[in-house]
Amino acid sequence: MSAATCEKAGILIVDDMEENLIALEAVLGPLDQQLVRARSGEEALKAMLRQDFAVVLLDVLMPGMDGFETAANIKRLDQTKDVPIILLTGTDADSDYAYRGYAIGAADFLTKPFDPWLLRTKVNVFLEMHRKNRELEARTEHLADRVEELERTVDGLRKYGAES
Numbered sequence: 001m002s003a004a005t006c007e008k009a010g011i012l013i014v015d016d017m018e019e020n021l022i023a024l025e026a027v028l029g030p031l032d033q034q035l036v037r038a039r040s041g042e043e044a045l046k047a048m049l050r051q052d053f054a055v056v057l058l059d060v061l062m063p064g065m066d067g068f069e070t071a072a073n074i075k076r077l078d079q080t081k082d083v084p085i086i087l088l089t090g091t092d093a094d095s096d097y098a099y100r101g102y103a104i105g106a107a108d109f110l111t112k113p114f115d116p117w118l119l120r121t122k123v124n125v126f127l128e129m130h131r132k133n134r135e136l137e138a139r140t141e142h143l144a145d146r147v148e149e150l151e152r153t154v155d156g157l158r159k160y161g162a163e164s
Helices: 017-031 043-051 066-077 097-105 116-161
Strands: 010-014 034-038 053-059 085-089 107-111
Touching: 010 017, 010 043, 017 034, 017 053, 034 043, 034 053, 043 053, 043 066, 053 066, 053 116, 066 085, 066 097, 085 116, 097 107, 097 116, 107 116
Parallel strands: 010 034, 010 053, 053 085, 085 107
Antiparallel strands: none
16 A cells, blocks of 8 residues: 555544534544644635545534535535535524535535534545545556556567567
């Protein structure tokens, strides 16, 4: 396995309330991955352009750019469009929140308070998918290098045969 596939994956947690960020860090800490905080949609977008994330946990209700708008912006960018988003909202959420979330490309939707075990399990699935995708990318790159090497060898043999 390459160094890229051994790296810890980033998990972006986005919430405007400090106590929610602390709670999410406590729940996700046992996964032993890099946790990155953002306190607004704008901060989240900047973080996503700076580094690679396996998954984003995104609060729906935030001042300024809300979670739906943030998710839509994430899904619009080529660099971030494939990063799964789990939307989080309070129990007093509108009934159409889940529909709106899935319609803009969210992978999942959880209502607070959520079961810590359930959240960790869902995040772990996305971490595993991210790890496997990185592994596939590394293998694909390795195979492409081998094909180039073989093509050079074949070209060399053809030239040698033509000179004989």
